[in-house]
Every structure is written in C-alpha cells, then in structure tokens.
Amino acid sequence: MSELTRLPAWQQLWEHFAEAKQLHMRELFESDPERAERYALEVGGLLLDYSKNRLTDDTLQLLMQLAREAGLPARIKAMFKGEKLNVTESRAVLHVALRNRTNAPILVDGDDVMPKVNRVLERMGRFAHAVRSGEWLGYTNQPITDIVNIGIGGSDLGPLMVCSALRPYAHPRMNMHFVSNVDGAQLKETLKRVHPETTLFVIESKTFTTQETLTNALTARDWFVQRARDEKAVAKHFVAVSTNQQAVADFGIDPANMFEFWDWVGGRYSLWSAIGLPIMLYLGEENFVELLNGAHLMDQHFRNAPLEANMPVLLAMIGVWYINFYGGGSHVIAPYDQYLHRLPAFIQQLDMESNGKQVMLDGNPVDFETAPIIWGETGINGQHAFFQLLHQGTHISPIDLIASLENRSSLPGHHEILLANVFAQAEAFMRGKTADEVREELTAQGVTGEALEKLVPHKVFGGNRPTNTLLMSRLDPRNLGSLIALYEHKIFVQGVIWHINSFDQWGVELGKQLAKTIHAELSGKSGPAPHDSSTARLIAAYKQANGR
Ligand code: F6P
Numbered sequence: 079m080s081e082l083t084r085l086p087a088w089q090q091l092w093e094h095f096a097e098a099k100q101l102h103m104r105e106l107f108e109s110d111p112e113r114a115e116r117y118a119l120e121v122g123g124l125l126l127d128y129s130k131n132r133l134t135d136d137t138l139q140l141l142m143q144l145a146r147e148a149g150l151p152a153r154i155k156a157m158f159k160g161e162k163l164n165v166t167e168s169r170a171v172l173h174v175a176l177r178n179r180t181n182a183p184i185l186v187d188g189d190d191v192m193p194k195v196n197r198v199l200e201r202m203g204r205f206a207h208a209v210r211s212g213e214w215l216g217y218t219n220q221p222i223t224d225i226v227n228i229g230i231g232g233s234d235l236g237p238l239m240v241c242s243a244l245r246p247y248a249h250p251r252m253n254m255h256f257v258s259n260v261d262g263a264q265l266k267e268t269l270k271r272v273h274p275e276t277t278l279f280v281i282e283s284k285t286f287t288t289q290e291t292l293t294n295a296l297t298a299r300d301w302f303v304q305r306a307r308d309e310k311a312v313a314k315h316f317v318a319v320s321t322n323q324q325a326v327a328d329f330g331i332d333p334a335n336m337f338e339f340w341d342w343v344g345g346r347y348s349l350w351s352a353i354g355l356p357i358m359l360y361l362g363e364e365n366f367v368e369l370l371n372g373a374h375l376m377d378q379h380f381r382n383a384p385l386e387a388n389m390p391v392l393l394a395m396i397g398v399w400y401i402n403f404y405g406g407g408s409h410v411i412a413p414y415d416q417y418l419h420r421l422p423a424f425i426q427q428l429d430m431e432s433n434g435k436q437v438m439l440d441g442n443p444v445d446f447e448t449a450p451i452i453w454g455e456t457g458i459n460g461q462h463a464f465f466q467l468l469h470q471g472t473h474i475s476p477i478d479l480i481a482s483l484e485n486r487s488s489l490p491g492h493h494e495i496l497l498a499n500v501f502a503q504a505e506a507f508m509r510g511k512t513a514d515e516v517r518e519e520l521t522a523q524g525v526t527g528e529a530l531e532k533l534v535p536h537k538v539f540g541g542n543r544p545t546n547t548l549l550m551s552r553l554d555p556r557n558l559g560s561l562i563a564l565y566e567h568k569i570f571v572q573g574v575i576w577h578i579n580s581f582d583q584w585g586v587e588l589g590k591q592l593a594k595t596i597h598a599e600l601s602g603k604s605g606p607a608p609h610d611s612s613t614a615r616l617i618a619a620y621k622q623a624n625g626r
C-alpha cells in the first residue's frame with residue numbers, strides 16, 4: 079500500500095464515496111439555494127463556478143484534509159523557495175521566478191535568480207522593440223514582417239497558444255508562423271508564404287538537440303542562404319532561444335543572437351522565459367509583461383489563499399475526486415472562444431507530460447490512477463461532434479467550459495449565442511432529462527403509446543455529469559496569464575497528492591532512441607538492426623517503396 083492510500087483522509091474519502099456516488103446534482107441544487115454562491119470563487123479577472131460537481135461540503139472538507147495530509151502546504155512553499163523538486167534531474171522548478179514581479183530574491187544553489195531573469199527580460203524587450211519599430215532591418219534593409227518560430231512541444235505550444243489567443247493585440251505589420259512538425263510539408267508551406275528579406279526565424283529549443291527542430295532549422299537556414307547568397311546575412315534573420323549556448327554556437331548562430339534560459343524552467347512551463355520571445359515580438363513587451371503580471375497574480379493567490387478558497391487547489395482536488403474515486407480517466411478542455419482554440423493542445427502537454435507517471439518519487443509503483451487523458455476542442459464545435467458521448471456515453475469525463483464575458487468580435491449577435499451555449503451545456507450536463515420529462519415532451523408533440531415508450535430510453539439524459547465553468551472578464555494578456563498559471567498550479571497540486579515527479583519526462587525518451595537507429599537504417603547509413611518481425615516488415619515496406 080502506498081503512503082497516499084494509507085492516509086486517513088484517503089480512507090475516509092472512500093467511505094464517503096459509498097454514499098456520495100448516489101447523489102444527483104439536481105437534488106444538491108434543489109436542497110441548497112445558496113450552492114452556486116458558495117461554490118464559486120473569483121481571482122483577478124477569473125470567475126470559477128465549481129457548483130456543478132458531485133460534491134458536498136463533506137467531500138470538499140475531506141479533499142482538503144487529504145491535501146494537508148499529503149503535505150501540500152509545505153510543497154507549495156518548497157517550490158516558491160527554489161527547492162529541487164525535480165529529483166530525477168536534480169533541478170529546481172521555478173517558472174514562478176520568471177513572473178516574480180515583486181523581484182524578491184529566489185535562490186538556487188545560493189544564487190538569486192532574479193537578476194538574470196530580469197536581464198534576459200530586458201534584452202528580449204530591447205530586441206522586440208527594435209524588430210517591431212522597424213529599427214532592426216533585414217539584409218536588404220527592409221523591416222521584418224514575418225516571424226517563423228521553429229520548435230516543438232514546450233518550445234512551440236505555449237507561444238503558439240498565446241499568440242493565437244491574443245491575436246487582436248498583435249502588431250499590424252507582423253505575421254506569426256509556427257513550424258514544429260518534421261514532416262517537411264509544414265516548413266515547405268510556411269516558406270511559400272514568407273520572403274527571406276523580411277523574415278526572422280526564431281529557433282527555440284531548451285536542449286538544442288531535438289532532431290525535429292534542428293532538422294527544420296537547418297532546412298530553413300539553407301533556404302535562406304540560397305536566397306540571400308550571403309552567410310553573413312544569417313545574423314540578421316536567425317535568433318535562438320536555448321539553455322545550451324555551445325549547441326547554438328555549433329549550429330552557427332552567433333551567441334550574441336541567443337536568448338538564454340535555465341534548466342530550472344521545464345519545457346512545458348517555459349513560455350514565461352525567453353521561449354516567450356515570439357510572443358513579445360508579436361504582441362509587444364507591454365502585453366508580455368501583462369501576461370507575466372496575470373500569472374504572478376495567480377501565483378500570489380496560490381501561495382497565500384487558504385486551501386478551501388484556493389482556485390488551483392480546488393480544481394486539482396475536484397479532479398482527484400473523479401480520477402481516483404469515480405475512476406474518470408479523462409478530462410475535457412472546452413474553450414468557448416475561437417482565439418483559445420489551441421488551449422486544449424497546450425494543456426494536454428502541460429498535464430499529460432507532467433503527471434503521466436506510474437512511479438512515485440521513491441521509485442515505487444503507484445497503486446492509484448494518475449493524470450487523466452486531456453482532450454478537447456472549442457466547445458461549440460465539440461457540441462456538434464463528441465458531446466453526444468459526454469451527455470449519453472458510458473464514460474464520466476469532467477469538462478472545463480471556458481469563456482470570456484466580454485465580446486471581442488464586433489459582429490452583432492454572435493457572442494450571445496456562444497455564451498447561451500456555454501450556460502446551456504453546463505445546465506444540461508448537470509440536470510439531464512428524466513423519463514417523465516421525455517414522456518411529457520413527446521406527448522406534447524403528439525407521440526403516444528408504444529411509439530412513445532420505444533423512444534423514451536433513447537431520449538433520457540442521466541445528467542449528473544460534472545463541469546467547471548471558468549469565465550474570464552475578457553480574454554486579455556493579464557487574464558490569459560492567470561488562466562495558464564491556474565492550470566500549471568492545478569497540475570502541480572495533483573502531482574503532490576500522487577507523490578510523483580511532475581517535472582521530468584523520461585517516457586518520451588525510448589521512442590527517440592529507437593527512431594535514431596531506425597533512421598540510420600532508412601537512410602542507408604547502417605544495415606538492418608535486430609527488430610521484432612512487425613517493425614522489420616514496416617521498415618522493409620518503406621525501403622521497397624523508396625527504392626532502397
Ligand atoms: O520530447 C519531449 C520534449 O522534451 C518536451 O518536454 C519539450 O517541450 C520538447 O521535447 C522540446 O524540447 P526542446 O525545447 O529541448 O527542443
């Protein structure tokens with residue numbers, strides 16, 4: 079038995095679950111007119127309504143007791159103090175330092191990291207200003223109009239999601255492009271849309287060893303040099319963001335054109351670091367700083383608010399309730415905002431790469447579920463695609479419905495329809511529709527007798543399906559910063575409860591290793607290596623198709 083499953087609160091939650099699982103949210107709302115008031119929380123420009131969950135006061139009290147027994151308050155302090163929580167890599171976990179707007183010292187190995195954080199932020203600001211103002215010129219003295227970000231995973235998804243989300247704040251001259259896939263199609267299509275004289279390539283890689291990124295970067299460099307016919311022009315069109323100065327220099331980018339970050343910033347937590355350079359280039363320094371301010375606001379709340387009124391803690395513990403007790407292994411992110419269409423993909427990496435783990439910090443296997451499968455899509459599109467399963471399928475998948483109160487599109491009528499759907503879905507998931515209600519509805523439509531009874535079971539909605547509704551006052555840099563930090567901390571809390579290391583990702587390594595061997599075989603650099611018969615047959619099919 080793990081330490082977690084031996085905790086008194088864990089045992090008590092199981093006892094409580096035996097009764098709680100019978101509850102229907104309809105009854106919880108009927109018996110408590112104050113429920114919506116009591117189960118809501120505001121932080122900055124974010125309002126969380128968590129009332130449409132299968133929870134009572136007892137559930138919440140036990141979940142918070144579990145958080146305490148699992149040592150959450152001490153772990154929160156440890157993160158903010160710069161302790162090396164990432165034990166398998168012996169690294170601190172300090173994305174919070176990148177947005178530490180108070181500038182209070184944070185020490186790693188006795189060194190205050192704040193001066194270097196600020197130094198890089200200032201450099202980024204100066205560079206972004208030069209590019210945006212047109213002071214930074216390309217090799218034919220033209221201002222930059224297109225930024226191509228080359229990176230993958232955390233070196234792609236964060237900047238991509240933020241740039242998409244805040245597009246209305248973008249510089250009118252600037253076009254943003256993201257290339258992550260080593261499938262040459264993405265780079266090829268991007269290069270068709272840009273001009274070498276006015277394009278800036280930002281090569282982003284924490285390690286600067288990622289094969290997909292280096293391959294794309296080399297191809298982009300060749301494309302550029304063939305057109306500029308001058309190696310020296312590279313300095314005006316290629317910059318790098320990395321923790322690995324040597325690898326950047328070896329690649330041929332002048333270290334003067336490199337923006338640095340540090341090993342205590344995890345890739346999926348790195349958009350606040352120099353990895354945010356494309357964000358700053360596109361949106362400007364002020365908006366980037368607002369993003370940091372919003373995240374800092376959430377950091378302060380997370381650090382100081384009591385657990386019971388702590389937004390990330392509430393979201394995390396409600397998640398634990400479903401994952402570990404109801405056995406709900408999936409979680410849906412449904413933004414009702416077109417600008418947030420990449421949020422599900424971003425949170426998918428954040429959560430699944432952080433908490434998709436099967437051993438605890440001490441190396442022993444877990445005897446409980448860990449990270450859920452995160453998936454999603456813009457809510458309104460999901461309604462016409464997969465929401466059928468969420469309403470009437472056999473899985474329980476809690477859903478986060480995320481929307482903005484302020485209308486940002488100037489087109490009349492659209493926002494009301496959008497928001498009406500958010501509220502209607504949350505209501506439908508909670509209430510469902512009983513057999514009696516279905517009968518009443520069908521009778522009113524003139525359906526009777528056997529025909530009616532045949533239809534009833536198909537039209538019944540069980541309801542009682544959990545949702546969190548997150549409303550932003552508006553989708554602006556500050557609120558987006560708070561929203562992202564909210565999910566980062568939620569994931570941190572769940573990792574603490576499960577006693578896992580949320581900050582390594584060894585699970586991605588095996589595929590990388592095997593791909594190297596197979597790549598050598600496919601490209602003819604090495605002869606056949608030993609494989610299982612399926613892999614060998616697939617390799618043979620490729621070779622035959624490509625005349626190798
Ligand atoms: O393969 C997974 C991963 O290491 C992610 O954790 C990371 O965000 C991504 O690859 C990119 O890594 P890098 O920034 O070092 O190129």
